[in-house]
Amino acid sequence: MKHTITILVENRFGVLSRVSGLFSGRGFNIESLTVGETEDPAVSRMTIVTRGDDKIVEQINKQLNKLIDVIKVRDVTAEEFVDRELMLVKVSATEKNRAEILRITDIFRGRIVDVSPKAYTIEVTGSDGKIDAFLEIIKPLGLKEVARTGKIALSRGSKMLTEKNNKDKNNGR
Amino acid sequence: MKLSGAQIFVESLLKEGVDLIFGYPGGAVLPLYDALYKSKLKHLRVRHEQGAVHMADGYSRATGRCGICVVTSGPGATNTVTGIANAYMDSIPLLVFTGQVNVEMIGNDAFQEADIIGITRPCTKHSFLVRDVRDLAKTIKEGLYIATTGKPGPVLIDLPKNVLLATADFSYPKSVSIRSYHPTYEGHPAQIKKAFQAIKSASKPVLYIGGGMITANAGKELYKFAMKTKIPVTTTLMGMGAFPSDNAISLGMLGMHGTYSANMAVHETDLLLALGSRFDDRVTGKLDQFSPSSKVVHVDIDPGSIGKNVSADIPVVGDLLDIMKKLNQHVQKDKTGWKEKHKDWLTQIAEWKKRYPLKYKPAKKDGKIKPQQVIEAIDEFAKDKSPIYSTEVGQAQMWAAQFLSFTEPRTFLSSGGLGTMGFGFPAALGAQAADQKRLVICIAGDGSIQMNIQELATAIENGLNVKVAILNNGTLGMVRQWQEFFHGKRYSSSIMPNYPDFVKLAEAYGAVGLRATKTSEVKSVIKKGLSVNKPVFMEFVCDPSENVFPMVPAGKTVKDMMLA
Numbered sequence: 001m002k003h004t005i006t007i008l009v010e011n012r013f014g015v016l017s018r019v020s021g022l023f024s025g026r027g028f029n030i031e032s033l034t035v036g037e038t039e040d041p042a043v044s045r046m047t048i049v050t051r052g053d054d055k056i057v058e059q060i061n062k063q064l065n066k067l068i069d070v071i072k073v074r075d076v077t078a079e080e081f082v083d084r085e086l087m088l089v090k091v092s093a094t095e096k097n098r099a100e101i102l103r104i105t106d107i108f109r110g111r112i113v114d115v116s117p118k119a120y121t122i123e124v125t126g127s128d129g130k131i132d133a134f135l136e137i138i139k140p141l142g143l144k145e146v147a148r149t150g151k152i153a154l155s156r157g158s159k160m161l162t163e164k165n166n167k168d169k170n171n172g173r
Numbered sequence: 174m175k176l177s178g179a180q181i182f183v184e185s186l187l188k189e190g191v192d193l194i195f196g197y198p199g200g201a202v203l204p205l206y207d208a209l210y211k212s213k214l215k216h217l218r219v220r221h222e223q224g225a226v227h228m229a230d231g232y233s234r235a236t237g238r239c240g241i242c243v244v245t246s247g248p249g250a251t252n253t254v255t256g257i258a259n260a261y262m263d264s265i266p267l268l269v270f271t272g273q274v275n276v277e278m279i280g281n282d283a284f285q286e287a288d289i290i291g292i293t294r295p296c297t298k299h300s301f302l303v304r305d306v307r308d309l310a311k312t313i314k315e316g317l318y319i320a321t322t323g324k325p326g327p328v329l330i331d332l333p334k335n336v337l338l339a340t341a342d343f344s345y346p347k348s349v350s351i352r353s354y355h356p357t358y359e360g361h362p363a364q365i366k367k368a369f370q371a372i373k374s375a376s377k378p379v380l381y382i383g384g385g386m387i388t389a390n391a392g393k394e395l396y397k398f399a400m401k402t403k404i405p406v407t408t409t410l411m412g413m414g415a416f417p418s419d420n421a422i423s424l425g426m427l428g429m430h431g432t433y434s435a436n437m438a439v440h441e442t443d444l445l446l447a448l449g450s451r452f453d454d455r456v457t458g459k460l461d462q463f464s465p466s467s468k469v470v471h472v473d474i475d476p477g478s479i480g481k482n483v484s485a486d487i488p489v490v491g492d493l494l495d496i497m498k499k500l501n502q503h504v505q506k507d508k509t510g511w512k513e514k515h516k517d518w519l520t521q522i523a524e525w526k527k528r529y530p531l532k533y534k535p536a537k538k539d540g541k542i543k544p545q546q547v548i549e550a551i552d553e554f555a556k557d558k559s560p561i562y563s564t565e566v567g568q569a570q571m572w573a574a575q576f577l578s579f580t581e582p583r584t585f586l587s588s589g590g591l592g593t594m595g596f597g598f599p600a601a602l603g604a605q606a607a608d609q610k611r612l613v614i615c616i617a618g619d620g621s622i623q624m625n626i627q628e629l630a631t632a633i634e635n636g637l638n639v640k641v642a643i644l645n646n647g648t649l650g651m652v653r654q655w656q657e658f659f660h661g662k663r664y665s666s667s668i669m670p671n672y673p674d675f676v677k678l679a680e681a682y683g684a685v686g687l688r689a690t691k692t693s694e695v696k697s698v699i700k701k702g703l704s705v706n707k708p709v710f711m712e713f714v715c716d717p718s719e720n721v722f723p724m725v726p727a728g729k730t731v732k733d734m735m736l737a
């Protein structure tokens with residue numbers, strides 16, 4: 001099953017390689033990984049989308065927690081959360097398909113961000129389902145290049161992934 | 174007053190009460206060695222950086238204090254990798270300082286530059302690159318804290334040369350607080366209670382003890398608990414010494430070369446109490462048939478090791494000392510008649526022990542020496558001298574675990590997780606350096622001893638009078654055994670008849686060399702070897718065809734156990 005894990009880490013030299021190294025070293029899969037600064041410049045947030053059965057995902061959580069630079073780990077999959085991905089797509093534009101491209105972009109609430117005589121560059125944001133659907137539809141019209149950011153996610157409501165709680169739910173103190 | 178980074182290094186370690194470090198100099202750490210010159214911090218210069226790490230490791234295992242070593246950048250640093258990985262697998266606290274090229278040269282392929290943080294990332298608990306001398310003292314404090322707390326492990330601190338030369342005000346932090354690092358020490362009372370209830374309702378419980386029991390210094394509590402509840406105890410290789418091996422309820426080691434009784438007990442048990450052990454594949458064999466009808470209580474300080482291989486019915490995260498104490502409180506308040514309750518179970522176990530003890534065919538007086546016999550003889554001579562044993566890796570290691578007797582924790586230093594040939598001898602030196610008066614004995618094969626044999630010079634130079642028993646079978650015995658059983662007796666690269674003359678070699682270094690070639694000579698060599706006040710190589714020319722039994726082949730079950 002697909003899992004979305006959000007992590008707060010110290011914004012330090014080498015943290016990304018510690019996290020990604022953990023995945024490769026232990027044979028865990030990464031579908032996407034994003035990193036960026038948070039409201040606190042000393043802290044970065046990573047969003048990792050991974051696949052695995054419960055046992056594997058439990059190990060991923062525990063092993064991530066063991067990394068010294070990891071402040072907080074949460075698998076948000078089972079919770080209410082908002083997730084978004086941004087994609088840029090380059091499509092070849094011809095006399096024939098221009099209108100169709102515009103129409104589809106409009107339906108997906110995308111935007112044309114660059115226009116040249118032979119190509120459109122389109123920006124689409126949304127859940128990964130929406131992004132995949134857009135790709136599927138636009139593909140036959142002459143897809144040239146795709147760049148995706150990978151997913152970012154936040155819990156819904158006022159819940160935050162703050163560092164107040166201890167790192168591990170097994171914590172006895 | 175301003176101090177240089179190198180002086181800060183020395184002062185910080187002195188503030189921590191460090192009495193001894195191991196190391197080897199080189200260009201990038203010249204400032205550091207300058208600061209060590211005539212300083213109060215004792216430094217033991219080795220002959221190879223791998224030796225330094227294993228010595229620090231042996232020191233750590235024997236004393237419970239953090240072993241520390243220093244090496245130069247580039248090749249010095251890369252030579253430490255095996256030692257670091259070895260300590261990581263066995264959760265041994267170590268602090269490894271590596272020299273590094275100047276900060277601004279990092280990444281330029283400078284002379285003797287190696288990305289040692291990158292190279293060791295998967296085998297360190299954590300690592301630091303110190304880019305500013307003002308961070309050095311704090312980093313040392315944090316490094317030691319991380320290495321020694323929670324699930325211990327090696328921490329690497331990379332020290333660029335210009336950081337060692339730069340100066341800063343020195344004040345050593347009194348305490349550490351790392352917001353993202355809070356190991357759990359106290360076991361959850363409800364979980365402990367649940368575990369105790371399970372113990373009360375089990376009829377065939379087994380204590381399966383790993384190295385975590387030794388790390389937690391909880392041997393005494395374990396003894397109290399086991400003696401009171403009359404639950405039989407088996408230990409892993411890493412757990413040897415956690416429980417007295419001659420006790421009636423001791424089953425010895427379990428797993429691939431474990432005893433029949435230990436493996437049968439674990440197979441038949443209805444409650445497996447895994448305390449500080451991690452269900453390594455050398456213990457479990459085929460996972461889905463391991464201990465098939467048991468409930469599992471798994472206690473570990475590392476939540477990550479719980480549920481990794483075998484899922485636990487009752488997980489308890491925390492420090493084993495705390496948890497054993499609490500279990501003992503439960504036992505104290507409880508009125509169960511344990512002896513009666515476990516009577517049938519213990520009878521069964523006694524029968525297994527009696528029917529299939531560890532055994533081998535002793536040799537005739539003028540026959541080829543049986544390696545097991547050597548180990549038994551060493552045990553006989555050393556038993557009442559509270560020895561510390563270290564082992565190399567292979568058959569000799571397994572026979573040591575099987576035939577030596579143990580009464581105390583921290584007296585069996587063996588490379589468990591990584592199985593590192595070349596570990597035992599330097600580890601023995603590390604233990605000896607921690608206590609020069611202690612009897613320290615290394616059990617080695619003729620293959621393994623040659624992997625760090627150069628440290629004999631370190632032994633001579635520093636008066637580390639370790640006694641090394643080399644069970645010379647002229648083969649890489651364990652490899653040969655596998656080839657005999659599983660590769661059609663094709664002894665590919667495992668026969669090594671051109672061994673050096675170990676007696677002459679010892680003498681060349683200024684040590685004492687002794688040799689036994691006949692069974693009748695074994696005891697006199699041991700007697701003499703153990704009484705000499707010098708490093709000693711005792712070579713026993715052994716029967717090369719001897720195999721380690723019992724054996725549960727890799728990935729198999731107790732049903733496939735091969736017996737002697």
Ligand SMILES: Cc1ncc(C[n+]2csc(CCOP(=O)(O)OP(=O)(O)O)c2C)c(N)n1
Nearest residue numbers: 567568569592594618619620621649650651
């Ligand atoms: C560094 C290293 N290289 C290779 C091995 C694989 N290996 C495991 S046991 C063994 C043979 C050890 O031979 P020896 O030290 O003579 O001991 P014996 O088994 O004969 O008692 C080998 C080569 C290892 N464990 N470690």
